[in-house]
Amino acid sequence: MDRTQDYIADSLELHLFFARIMKEHAFFLKVGFLPPNTNLAKEGELFLRQFEGLLSRAIALSDRVVRCCVLDSGELFTEFTDRAECQTQRLTGTMIDSGLTARTMRLKGRDCNAELCVSQDLAQQVRRLNRDGLRLVERLITFKERLLCGVNSCSLFTSNYPLFIEHILREARLYRAHLMRLEGLARCSGQELRDSELFWNRIMMEHALFIRGLLDPSEDALINTADDFAADYKRLLDASASANDKTMRNCSALDLTQKFRDFKRTGVEGIEACQIRSLILPLLADHVLREANHYIRLLEA
Numbered sequence: 001m002d003r004t005q006d007y008i009a010d011s012l013e014l015h016l017f018f019a020r021i022m023k024e025h026a027f028f029l030k031v032g033f034l035p036p037n038t039n040l041a042k043e044g045e046l047f048l049r050q051f052e053g054l055l056s057r058a059i060a061l062s063d064r065v066v067r068c069c070v071l072d073s074g075e076l077f078t079e080f081t082d083r084a085e086c087q088t089q090r091l092t093g094t095m096i097d098s099g100l101t102a103r104t105m106r107l108k109g110r111d112c113n114a115e116l117c118v119s120q121d122l123a124q125q126v127r128r129l130n131r132d133g134l135r136l137v138e139r140l141i142t143f144k145e146r147l148l149c150g151v152n153s154c155s156l157f158t159s160n161y162p163l164f165i166e167h168i169l170r171e172a173r174l175y176r177a178h179l180m181r182l183e184g185l186a187r188c189s190g191q192e193l194r195d196s197e198l199f200w201n202r203i204m205m206e207h208a209l210f211i212r213g214l215l216d217p218s219e220d221a222l223i224n225t226a227d228d229f230a231a232d233y234k235r236l237l238d239a240s241a242s243a244n245d246k247t248m249r250n251c252s253a254l255d256l257t258q259k260f261r262d263f264k265r266t267g268v269e270g271i272e273a274c275q276i277r278s279l280i281l282p283l284l285a286d287h288v289l290r291e292a293n294h295y296i297r298l299l300e301a
């Protein structure tokens, strides 16, 4: 496969995952504000709609272009996504375009080794998509930085944890770093790209911390399990800071993340079926499950 083919497939696979993740971050921010911050809620909603637009353009270019292994990984949608969107829309009163999920689920993949028919037009459309995505994610990063400043100086209240804002800020910076790499732009050797495993282990640890903090205090068994996952990822992070044996690290990260993925899957199921008491929106439960699936695909590659 030549470079243009890689560029097109890598770009579209990136957007299918990250544009969806970004639109959901915007959604979580939007619904976390109280009446004094209606303007911020509006700004959050605008980002949500803009990322929906970006994702829609990516989907339109992706049929038989993106690889089957990405479509089947559970990082773009899960068996719970459709229901999670529907329930979350009803619970929050904020519209979620579930047509994007339906269209993503209908996409046909391409075998990893199959030749991709590349037209000049497709390459140009992908380039435009990357440039527009880059501009949009830059603006979202600035927005998240502003919110973090407000929260850290106690001049802004939101129902999202400060660490959650930091966390979604890091994910947005990773998206930007990937886009800059694809577009051959200067800051391509960003810290975010250097150690993907370190990055995602930290993300997974924080998911465990968010889950434990958003569960109802009466859910002690689930809280204990979430605490255990957070401690396991912490150990892995401490070990990888010193150890050199990357294979060992990979093995335990994969093993742990598969277990954590199963825990998250049970979590979405329980939340959708109203069997778990928590402050976790169904869409947030599905969001963190998809991120685990994404990390597992990277580890298995």
Ligand SMILES: [Fe+2]
Binding pocket: 021, 025, 168, 171, 287, 291
């Ligand atoms: Fe996220």
Ligand SMILES: [Fe+2]
Binding pocket: 167, 171, 203, 207, 288, 291
């Ligand atoms: Fe995350």
